[in-house]
Amino acid sequence: MTSREGILLVVSGPSGSGKGTVIGRLLERRNDFVYSVSATTRAPRAGERDGVNYYFISRDEFEERISAGMMLEYAEYCGNYYGTPKKEVYDRLAEGKNVILEIEVNGAMQVREKCPDAVLLMIAPPDFATLEARLRGRGDNVPEEVILRRLEAARYELSQLTIYDYIVINGNNQIDDAADRIIAVADAERSRVARSGDFCERFFSCEA
Amino acid sequence: MTSREGILLVVSGPSGSGKGTVIGRLLERRNDFVYSVSATTRAPRAGERDGVNYYFISRDEFEERISAGMMLEYAEYCGNYYGTPKKEVYDRLAEGKNVILEIEVNGAMQVREKCPDAVLLMIAPPDFATLEARLRGRGDNVPEEVILRRLEAARYELSQLTIYDYIVINGNNQIDDAADRIIAVADAERSRVARSGDFCERFFSCEA
Numbered sequence: 291m292t293s294r295e296g297i298l299l300v301v302s303g304p305s306g307s308g309k310g311t312v313i314g315r316l317l318e319r320r321n322d323f324v325y326s327v328s329a330t331t332r333a334p335r336a337g338e339r340d341g342v343n344y345y346f347i348s349r350d351e352f353e354e355r356i357s358a359g360m361m362l363e364y365a366e367y368c369g370n371y372y373g374t375p376k377k378e379v380y381d382r383l384a385e386g387k388n389v390i391l392e393i394e395v396n397g398a399m400q401v402r403e404k405c406p407d408a409v410l411l412m413i414a415p416p417d418f419a420t421l422e423a424r425l426r427g428r429g430d431n432v433p434e435e436v437i438l439r440r441l442e443a444a445r446y447e448l449s450q451l452t453i454y455d456y457i458v459i460n461g462n463n464q465i466d467d468a469a470d471r472i473i474a475v476a477d478a479e480r481s482r483v484a485r486s487g488d489f490c491e492r493f494f495s496c497e498a
Numbered sequence: 499m500t501s502r503e504g505i506l507l508v509v510s511g512p513s514g515s516g517k518g519t520v521i522g523r524l525l526e527r528r529n530d531f532v533y534s535v536s537a538t539t540r541a542p543r544a545g546e547r548d549g550v551n552y553y554f555i556s557r558d559e560f561e562e563r564i565s566a567g568m569m570l571e572y573a574e575y576c577g578n579y580y581g582t583p584k585k586e587v588y589d590r591l592a593e594g595k596n597v598i599l600e601i602e603v604n605g606a607m608q609v610r611e612k613c614p615d616a617v618l619l620m621i622a623p624p625d626f627a628t629l630e631a632r633l634r635g636r637g638d639n640v641p642e643e644v645i646l647r648r649l650e651a652a653r654y655e656l657s658q659l660t661i662y663d664y665i666v667i668n669g670n671n672q673i674d675d676a677a678d679r680i681i682a683v684a685d686a687e688r689s690r691v692a693r694s695g696d697f698c699e700r701f702f703s704c705e706a
Contacts, residue, residue, distance in 0.1 A: 292667070414697070414701070417700075417701055418701055418702055445702065448697075448698045448701055448702075451691055451694075451697060451698050452691065454691050455690065455691060456686065456690055457691050457694050458689055459500070470685075471685060471686075473682075474681075474682040474683075474685035474686045474689075475682075475686040475689060477678075477679060477682035477686070478664065478679075478682045478686035478687070479686070481664045481665060481666055481679055481682075481683060482663065482665075483620075483659055483660065483663060483664060483665050486659075486665050489622070489656075490656045490657055490659050492625075493622070493625055493626055493656055494626055494653065
């Protein structure tokens with residue numbers, strides 16, 4: 291049984307987990323997955339396009355949408371709002387697409403409360419040494435204090451693992467394996483009895 | 499995260515679901531799955547081999563094994579015992595293999611009670627008309643009463659769907675799709691946070 295609705299798949303992972311790369315690979319390979327574009331009040335950076343990287347909206351508009359219950363989750367970060375517009379997510383799920391929300395732990399908790407059917411998945415590096423090597427390997431110009439802050443953030447995020455349903459390890463040079471695993475999670479979730487509606491009733495409904 | 503232990507995968511399905519064919523296809527494709535051979539007290543049929551089709555044991559021996567708690571599940575059917583030897587299943591799981599138990603609904607319930615970690619999966623035909631066509635198509639010599647009994651049994655088995663975790667539809671000529679889906683279920687289950695042990699603790703244990 292494949293559920294007609296898609297799966298709402300919340301994907302989190304610390305900086306250095308490679309989650310963006312893994313999600314990109316997955317989207318290249320399967321057109322039944324779509325990426326949920328967030329809304330933000332921060333200004334577009336060079337090359338960023340409205341509706342592709344983010345929906346760029348004003349602070350007033352963002353706050354109106356919060357009041358109207360139009361955001362599935364949101365957070366304020368460095369003085370700007372970031373959040374997930376609810377309607378687009380629900381429309382794509384109804385079309386049968388699996389929708390990927392790439393959000394951090396606190397946003398994931400908000401989604402869990404509002405959508406008990408959502409599936410929460412954490413992407414993690416295999417171990418601390420790998421995480422540190424990746425964060426330090428990004429360039430020589432990253433100040434030590436930024437690296438330490440990212441490692442501390444990773445510690446917090448991984449400490450919240452128990453609210454997640456699945457953990458997928460993204461080892462070095464194993465992007466395809468990690469993407470495969472996320473695909474397996476979505477495919478399996480679509481076969482859950484709990485998502486099958488009343489299969490038994492439908493099965494026998496065509497009986498003479 | 500992939501759990502080190504394999505998944506205990508209980509597969510049920512009515513006569514006509516094609517579960518044997520689907521499991522056979524899966525085993526051809528993935529050598530990290532093994533099929534659990536049942537024990538029985540019935541006599542071997544022509545061509546059946548001990549340890550391959552069944553472990554053929556005496557009634558006394560079977561009852562001793564029940565008393566000693568060595569059977570994971572068992573049932574008496576037409577005057578013969580059928581059951582799953584516990585040790586072999588656990589040994590293979592510990593080796594990291596996914597173990598497939600092809601058993602009926604009542605056996606599945608016994609396994610669920612003894613092994614809360616087991617994953618219960620039902621294979622079903624897409625609809626009643628397909629089921630009936632398959633049962634009638636098996637040969638002209640099957641008496642009508644046997645077909646009606648099988649259809650009634652299917653009704654009972656599918657009515658127990660809610661104790662199962664997953665339902666996989668085996669449509670006509672879709673054996674590979676059904677096998678893929680079962681593989682996805684096992685792969686996803688191995689990535690469950692609940693099976694990952696204390697990932698977070700291990701993650702940081704190599705930190706200076």
